[in-house]
Amino acid sequence: MATKTVQSRILGPDGEPIRYEVLEEEISAGGVTGIRQVWHSGVTGGLTPPRLAQILEAAANGDAYEYLCLAEEMEERDLHYASVLGTRKLALSGLQIRVDAWSDDKRDVEIADAVREMLALPAVDEALFDLTDGLGKGYSVIEIVWDRSGKVWMPATLEHRDPRFFRYDRETGHKLRLLDDADPVNGIPLAPFKFVVHRPKIRSGLPVRGGLARLAAPAYMCKAWAWKDWMAFADIFGLPMRVGRYGPGATKEDIVKLMAAVANLGSDAAAVMPDSTRIEFQAAPNTNGAADFFEKLATWWDKQVSKGVLGQTMTADDGASLSQAKVHNDVRLDLLQADAKALQTTLNRDLVRPFVDLNFGPGRYPKLIVQVPESEDIAALTGALEKLVPMGLRVEQSVIRDKLGLPDPDEGAELLTAPAVAAPAPPAAATPARTRRAENREGAPRDREDQLVALLASRADPVVGQWVERIEALVQQAGTLEEVRDGLLELMPDLDSKRFAAVLQHALAIAGIAGMSDAVDDADT
Numbered sequence: 001m002a003t004k005t006v007q008s009r010i011l012g013p014d015g016e017p018i019r020y021e022v023l024e025e026e027i028s029a030g031g032v033t034g035i036r037q038v039w040h041s042g043v044t045g046g047l048t049p050p051r052l053a054q055i056l057e058a059a060a061n062g063d064a065y066e067y068l069c070l071a072e073e074m075e076e077r078d079l080h081y082a083s084v085l086g087t088r089k090l091a092l093s094g095l096q097i098r099v100d101a102w103s104d105d106k107r108d109v110e111i112a113d114a115v116r117e118m119l120a121l122p123a124v125d126e127a128l129f130d131l132t133d134g135l136g137k138g139y140s141v142i143e144i145v146w147d148r149s150g151k152v153w154m155p156a157t158l159e160h161r162d163p164r165f166f167r168y169d170r171e172t173g174h175k176l177r178l179l180d181d182a183d184p185v186n187g188i189p190l191a192p193f194k195f196v197v198h199r200p201k202i203r204s205g206l207p208v209r210g211g212l213a214r215l216a217a218p219a220y221m222c223k224a225w226a227w228k229d230w231m232a233f234a235d236i237f238g239l240p241m242r243v244g245r246y247g248p249g250a251t252k253e254d255i256v257k258l259m260a261a262v263a264n265l266g267s268d269a270a271a272v273m274p275d276s277t278r279i280e281f282q283a284a285p286n287t288n289g290a291a292d293f294f295e296k297l298a299t300w301w302d303k304q305v306s307k308g309v310l311g312q313t314m315t316a317d318d319g320a321s322l323s324q325a326k327v328h329n330d331v332r333l334d335l336l337q338a339d340a341k342a343l344q345t346t347l348n349r350d351l352v353r354p355f356v357d358l359n360f361g362p363g364r365y366p367k368l369i370v371q372v373p374e375s376e377d378i379a380a381l382t383g384a385l386e387k388l389v390p391m392g393l394r395v396e397q398s399v400i401r402d403k404l405g406l407p408d409p410d411e412g413a414e415l416l417t418a419p420a421v422a423a424p425a426p427p428a429a430a431t432p433a434r435t436r437r438a439e440n441r442e443g444a445p446r447d448r449e450d451q452l453v454a455l456l457a458s459r460a461d462p463v464v465g466q467w468v469e470r471i472e473a474l475v476q477q478a479g480t481l482e483e484v485r486d487g488l489l490e491l492m493p494d495l496d497s498k499r500f501a502a503v504l505q506h507a508l509a510i511a512g513i514a515g516m517s518d519a520v521d522d523a524d525t
Helices: 049-060 065-077 079-093 106-119 122-131 212-237 252-264 290-310 322-360 378-391 397-404 432-477 481-494 497-524
Strands: 007-011 017-019 096-100 140-147 154-161 166-168 176-180 183-189 195-198 241-246 277-282 367-371
Touching: 049 065, 049 212, 065 079, 065 212, 079 122, 079 212, 079 290, 079 322, 096 106, 106 322, 122 140, 122 154, 122 195, 122 322, 140 322, 166 183, 195 322, 212 290, 241 252, 322 367, 378 397, 378 432, 378 481, 432 481
Parallel strands: none
Antiparallel strands: 007 017, 096 367, 140 154, 140 195, 166 176, 176 183, 241 277
């Protein structure tokens, strides 16, 4: 009796209901035979410009099999390409992931907690690294095998699939299809909720043309030639020339023995020959600079690969100063941020959404965020806060803790606090006979100073308050300290400084008059 197909009311991206029985099966595994074989032949042996052009053109026209073989072998054979590509992969897969609920509603928070529990599975960490394989090849595919043995649908395994098991459709060049015995030429559509397909947005156009391997392939071929010629040069000119000489009386047998002795000296450094023959060692011809040529050529190609993969060469090839490294690291940070956004989009679309739909139904989805840490200038940040907070700027403590990389303190934990300010020493007691005179000299001026401060505050507070409001809005909208600095410079001419200057002028005049009054009082006493 045939198994009944169970369809869901949940629709996949193609608008068709998902099939529950497919979710728990492996449908794209490879084998020894069939259309999806796990063993593949190499393509880089004897790679020439016409052959490389043929491989790249075939990939651009939809047949990417040989291109994907080339991309894999480049990572295996070229140490520099493997290093810089691995650096970019590890930088991306090592980022922390945060899940934000759609809202503070209890239901939305519950869904976000479930997504966090799913992302904590060990298989997810491995899958994140497997998805970065798309940086070199243009795309990477993970098959989700779901498990329904518990209360919720959870990924049992996340299996990385060989990209050669797939191909893009001929109509658009953007829809990935699974090669299958049912259609070994064009492939079949991918089952919904079964695959995580990551296409890094390295360049616009067809995804299959966006892999870094396509960009680095000419450099790989040319450097391979440089290495081959360099080794041939070393084989010829690295050792002195061995010349065998024989006299007119040497027999044919002596000549054969001499030839064998000369050949053996190249590897064994030992030979037996007749007395009538001899061997001379002659220095290799002058080849000054020839070896440097091959080294410079190979190094130049390595630098081009570094520029293409990392966006710079400082941290990959050269010893750079701290200031230079910071400038180039910023460029590399831009690439990492772009990679993180692309991976974030993939995970939200192909992992978070299916998980929520299967367990909670379609609705409001939590947002998975791949966090890229940015180094903060702590001295500049604390200096700005020290000046702006007393002026009325309101800043959340949690925001500053995040920028400094400090966690929220646990309840009851011992906290660092500002040192206590010592209380000022009380003034010495005046003698009874002079108590009233001391009050006239000390108390009255203090009262007058308080009055002047209150008067200045009442006149200046409206002006300063407007400044604080505009500066606070600027700081809240700015994303970095550099934007705060530039915004303050642009804001400075618009601040109403004339009213504040007039208030200060009046206050200084009143203070001068009060001072002269105090001097007259002291003279009278």
